[in-house]
Amino acid sequence: MSVAFAYDQEKVDLASGLEEAMGHLWALELNLNEGDYDLANTHALHPVTELYASMKPALAAADLAADVAIANALNSLADRTGSDAPLAQALEAVEETRSIIDYARNATIGPVSDxxxxxxxxxxxxxxxxxxxxxxxxxxxxxxxxxxxxxxxxxxxxxxxxxxxxxxxxxxxxxxxxxxxxxxxxxxxxxxxxxxxxxxxxxxxxxxxxxxxxxxxxSPEKVDLAGSLEKTMGHLWALELNLNEGNYALANTHALHPVTDLYASMKPALAAADLTADAAVES
The missing domain is CATH 1.20.120 (Four Helix Bundle (Hemerythrin (Met), subunit A))
Incomplete structure (x- = not known):
């Protein structure tokens, strides 16, 4: 998606893989209920054969336990939902896998997923x-x-x-x-x-x-404004550092940069969004 940059791309891609796996579980359940075990097997295998390899690095880096849980669930899914498994047990395996995906999403992506x-x-x-x-x-x-x-x-x-x-x-x-x-x-x-x-x-x-x-x-305006505000925070860090070190010439440089280098570009977006915030930043 064109604005996925607003979030960590690794988390976006991991979540996408997990959601596709959830889609396959829906199709798996559909085919189990219809007694089409060939198609059920296809959808049982797709998450592990087509999705897991691309998800594993992000899963493992974020939460090893979640990675292991997902790997075990996906690797065993086809066997647990095969034609020799009672329907009730197969459907239970599908539901358990959904729960594990939910657990992995919460453990690796966190509150942003909500x-x-x-x-x-x-x-x-x-x-x-x-x-x-x-x-x-x-x-x-x-x-x-x-x-x-x-x-x-x-x-x-x-x-x-x-x-x-x-x-x-x-x-x-x-x-x-x-x-x-x-x-x-x-x-x-x-x-x-x-x-x-x-x-x-x-x-x-x-x-x-x-x-x-x-x-x-x-919007690009909001993204640019946020970037400038973060640069300002960086200058404040450098200003504080130099004040503590008694370097008033460098402190003055960093005190001036936000207003001389950044404020003019921020003012239109600030004023359009909140005049009080604009006045507070300017002062």
């Missing part, structure tokens, strides 16, 4: 992947790649599940409503085996809504 904007970024990444999956899965109104079709649908469904955890007030009630309507339209298009161009268009409506929220939150 932020509305972080969740929106994950939705956008899932939806972008879903477009690709559907594009290779459907041709001429027919499913030509069943696993990829289910991948695409699973990522759409998972996006909806994430949206359900976001307080509509955090993104705007009208935007939340628009996203839900568009998600329903996308799922309807899947049911109709619509042309990939239609599914892409419908899915992009949701992505546009997501980008609209994120761009408002992380």
């Amino acid at each position: 932020e509305a904007n972080f969740k929106l970024i994950q939705m956008g990444m899932l939806l972008e992947t879903s477009i690709v999956e559907y594009g290779v899965a459907v041709s001429g109104g027919q499913i030509v790649e069943q696993a990829e079709f289910q991948d695409g649908l699973a990522f759409v469904v998972r996006s909806g599940q994430i949206l359900d955890t976001i307080d509509a007030a955090d993104i705007g009630h009208s935007t939340a409503s628009s996203m839900k309507e568009s998600l329903a339209a996308v799922q309807g298009a899947y049911d109709q085996k619509a042309d990939p161009s239609k599914v892409e268009s419908l899915t992009n409506r949701i992505i546009d809504d997501i980008n609209g929220v994120l761009v408002l939150e992380y």
Whole structure:
């Protein structure tokens, strides 16, 4: 997503892998309930064969116990959900794996994973992947790649599940409503085996809504303002250092830099956002 820079990219990518794994679990459960063990096996294997290797470095660096738990859960999932496993036990294995993914997300990504904007970024990444999956899965109104079709649908469904955890007030009630309507339209298009161009268009409506929220939150003006404020904090650190060392010439240099080098570029954004804050910073 275009504004993922607002968060640590490693955490964004790790969360994306975990959310794709959750999507595969949805598809795995669907196929288990329908008795399609071949497709169930495909979705049981995808998280460990396609996702885990890229997640492992970030998982291991953040929390070794979470990495081990995820590795064990994903490596055993196909065996625990095979055709020789009673359905109830197979479904229990799916639910246990969901819980382990939730645990790993909390342990490695932390509170940021609960932020509305972080969740929106994950939705956008899932939806972008879903477009690709559907594009290779459907041709001429027919499913030509069943696993990829289910991948695409699973990522759409998972996006909806994430949206359900976001307080509509955090993104705007009208935007939340628009996203839900568009998600329903996308799922309807899947049911109709619509042309990939239609599914892409419908899915992009949701992505546009997501980008609209994120761009408002992380506009270039806000990013630049935050950068300048952080530079100011750096000068204050250097000012304090030189005061303590009795170097008043260097202290004066760092005292002046924020107002001579930074304030003019910050003033428009400060004044537009909060006149009181602008006056306080200037004084």
